[in-house]
Amino acid sequence: xxxxxxxxxxxxxxxxxxxxxxxxxxxxxxxxxxxxxxxxxxxxxxxxxxxxxxxxxxxxxxxxxxxxxxxxxxxxxxxxxxxxxxxx
Amino acid sequence: xxxxxxxxxxxxxxxxxxxxxxxxxxxxxxxxxxxxxxxxxxxxxxxxxxxxxxxxxxxxxxxxxxxxxxxxxxxxxxxxxxxxxxxxxxxxxxxxxxxxxxxxxxxxxxxxxxxxxxxxxxxxxxxxxxxxxxxxxxxxxxxxxxxxxxxxxxxxxxxxxxxxxxxxxxxxxxxxxxxxxxxxxxxxxxxxxxxxxxxxxxxxxxxxxxxxxxxxxxxxxxxxxxxxxxxxxxxxxxxxxxxxxxxxxxxxxxxxxxxxxxxxxxxxxxxxxxxxxxxxxxxxxxxxxxxxxxxxxxxxxxxxxxxxxxxxxxxxxxxxxxxxxxxxxxxxxxxxxxxxxxxxxxxxxxxxxxxxxxxxxxxxxxxxxxxxxxxxxxxxxxxxxxxxxxxxxxxxxxxxxxxxxxxxxxxxxxxxxxxxxxxxxxxxxxxxxxxxxx
Numbered sequence: 001x002x003x004x005x006x007x008x009x010x011x012x013x014x015x016x017x018x019x020x021x022x023x024x025x026x027x028x029x030x031x032x033x034x035x036x037x038x039x040x041x042x043x044x045x046x047x048x049x050x051x052x053x054x055x056x057x058x059x060x061x062x063x064x065x066x067x068x069x070x071x072x073x074x075x076x077x078x079x080x081x082x083x084x085x086x087x088x
Numbered sequence: 089x090x091x092x093x094x095x096x097x098x099x100x101x102x103x104x105x106x107x108x109x110x111x112x113x114x115x116x117x118x119x120x121x122x123x124x125x126x127x128x129x130x131x132x133x134x135x136x137x138x139x140x141x142x143x144x145x146x147x148x149x150x151x152x153x154x155x156x157x158x159x160x161x162x163x164x165x166x167x168x169x170x171x172x173x174x175x176x177x178x179x180x181x182x183x184x185x186x187x188x189x190x191x192x193x194x195x196x197x198x199x200x201x202x203x204x205x206x207x208x209x210x211x212x213x214x215x216x217x218x219x220x221x222x223x224x225x226x227x228x229x230x231x232x233x234x235x236x237x238x239x240x241x242x243x244x245x246x247x248x249x250x251x252x253x254x255x256x257x258x259x260x261x262x263x264x265x266x267x268x269x270x271x272x273x274x275x276x277x278x279x280x281x282x283x284x285x286x287x288x289x290x291x292x293x294x295x296x297x298x299x300x301x302x303x304x305x306x307x308x309x310x311x312x313x314x315x316x317x318x319x320x321x322x323x324x325x326x327x328x329x330x331x332x333x334x335x336x337x338x339x340x341x342x343x344x345x346x347x348x349x350x351x352x353x354x355x356x357x358x359x360x361x362x363x364x365x366x367x368x369x370x371x372x373x374x375x376x377x378x379x380x381x382x383x384x385x386x387x388x389x390x391x392x393x394x395x396x397x398x399x400x401x402x403x404x405x406x407x408x409x410x411x412x413x414x415x416x417x418x419x420x421x422x423x424x425x426x427x428x429x430x431x432x433x434x435x436x437x438x439x440x441x442x443x444x445x446x447x448x449x450x451x452x453x454x455x456x457x458x459x460x461x462x463x464x465x466x467x468x469x470x471x472x473x474x475x476x477x478x479x480x481x482x483x484x485x486x487x488x489x490x491x492x493x494x495x496x497x498x499x500x501x502x503x504x505x506x507x508x509x510x511x512x513x514x515x516x517x518x519x520x521x522x523x524x525x526x
Binding site for chain 2: 031054
C-alpha cells in the first residue's frame with residue numbers, strides 16, 4: 001500500500017466509535033476499524049472479535065454502520081461522514 | 089424493465105468472467121452477478137489506489153466489457169430454483185431482486201479453510217488470504233510484524249504481498265513436510281507458468297524464513313495478538329508478532345449448487361467434460377468443481393460459457409488444457425494434505441463455532457457416534473450467520489461431520505426483506521461495467 005498512497009490520493013473522513021479517522025478513498029470499513037484498533041463486535045460470550053476471512057464469509061466483521069447493525073464491514077467501502085460503531 | 093436472461097453467471101472471478109464473456113460472444117443475453125463491489129473475485133481483488141491492475145485481470149475484464157454481457161455488482165444470491173429463478177440480495181439498497189435464467193453457470197469460487205486452535209479468535213488472527221484482502225481494502229500493515237502459518241501455495245503469495253506492502257514477515261510456517269513439497273515441485277515442471285510465478289515469489293521473499301513441518305499451536309494475547317506458539321512436532325517456541333495470518337488451503341463454495349440439487353461428491357460439484365452439472369441447465373466452473381487454481385478456472389469458465397451457449401463443440405480443443413490444470417490442482421491438494429496434529433489443537437475451552445461461541449468441549453460430547461445435525465440441535469454449532477461456512481470444514485476435518493442440509497436463504501438477510509415481495513431487477517440499474525469494474 002505505501003507505493004499506492006501518493007500526494008494525489010483522495011481521503012474520506014469517517015468516525016469509528018466516536019474517533020475521527022481519515023482513510024484512503026476506496027478503503028473498506030473493516031480496514032478502518034482495524035486501523036483504529038476497534039473490535040468489530042462482541043461475541044455471544046462477550047469476547048472482542050475482528051475480521052477473519054476478509055471476503056464476506058465469516059461474519060466476524062459485523063458492525064453498526066450509520067445505526068444499522070450486522071453490516072459486514074469487509075464488503076462495504078468507507079463513505080464521507082460515515083458513523084461506525086462496534087456491535088456489542 | 090427486464091430481468092430475464094438467457095444465461096446467468098454467478099461469481100465474477102476468473103471462471104465467471106471467462107464464462108460470461110464466452111456466452112455473450114455467442115450472442116446470448118448474459119448477466120454476471122457478484123456480491124463484491126468490483127469484478128475480479130478474490131484472487132484478482134483490486135487494491136485501494138491501485139493504478140496498474142494485474143495483467144491477467146485487466147485482460148479478462150477488457151474482454152468481458154467488449155462482450156456485451158451485463159455486470160451486476162453487489163448482488164448476493166440468497167435463493168435459487170433450477171426452474172430458472174434467482175432471488176438476489178442487494179445490500180446497498182437492503183432490498184431483494186429477482187432474476188430469471190434459462191441456463192445458469194455457477195462460478196462461486198472457494199474460501200479459506202480454518203481450523204480452530206487456542207487463541208484463534210483473538211483480534212489480529214486472520215486468514216492468510218483474509219489478511220491480504222483486508223490490506224487490499226486499505227488496512228495499512230507497514231511496520232507490522234506478521235507470522236504466516238497454515239498450508240498451501242497461498243501462504244507464499246500472501247507473504248510476498250504483505251512484504252511489498254511494508255509488513256515485516258517474521259516467518260512462514262508450512263505444515264506440510266518438505267518431502268511432500270519436493271514431490272509437488274517436480275510436478276511444477278510440467279507447468280512452466282507456475283514455475284515463473286513461484287520464482288518471482290521466492291525473489292520477493294529473499295531473506296524470509298520459510299519452514300516446512302511447522303505450524304501454529306496457539307495465538308497469545310488478550311484483546312490483541314502479541315505472539316504465536318509454533319511447533320515442529322518435537323519442540324515448541326514463541327515468536328512475537330502483531331498479526332498472525334493463518335489459513336489451511338481452500339474449500340470450494342458449493343452451497344448454491346447444493347441448494348439447486350446438483351450432484352456433489354467429496355465436497356465438489358460433479359461436472360462432465362462440458363462443465364455441465366447433473367442438472368441439464370446448470371453448469372459450474374472453477375473452484376466449486378475442485379480447487380485447481382486460476383488457470384484451470386479460466387479455461388473451465390470458457391468451456392462452460394461456450395457449452396451453455398450451445399457451442400460445446402467449439403470448446404473441445406480446450407479439454408486437454410483444462411484436464412492438465414485440474415490434475416495440477418489434485419496434486420496440490422495431495423501435497424498440502426493436513427497433518428493429524430492440526431486436528432487436535434483445540435483445548436476444551438477453545439471456541440470452534442465463532443458465531444455462537446460453541447466450545448470444543450461441548451462438541452466432544454457429540455463426537456461419538458456424532459453428527460453435525462445432532463451437534464447443531466444440542467449446541468447451535470453452525471447455526472449462526474456464517475451458516476457453518478467457517479466451522480463446517482473444520483468439523484469435517486476434525487470429526488468427519490458433513491453438513492447435510494443447505495437451505496435458503498444462502499446468506500442471512502433481514503426477516504422483513506424475506507417477507508416482502510422482491511422487486512424485478514431493473515436493468516437500467518445495472519452498473520455500467522466501465523464504472524463497476526475499475
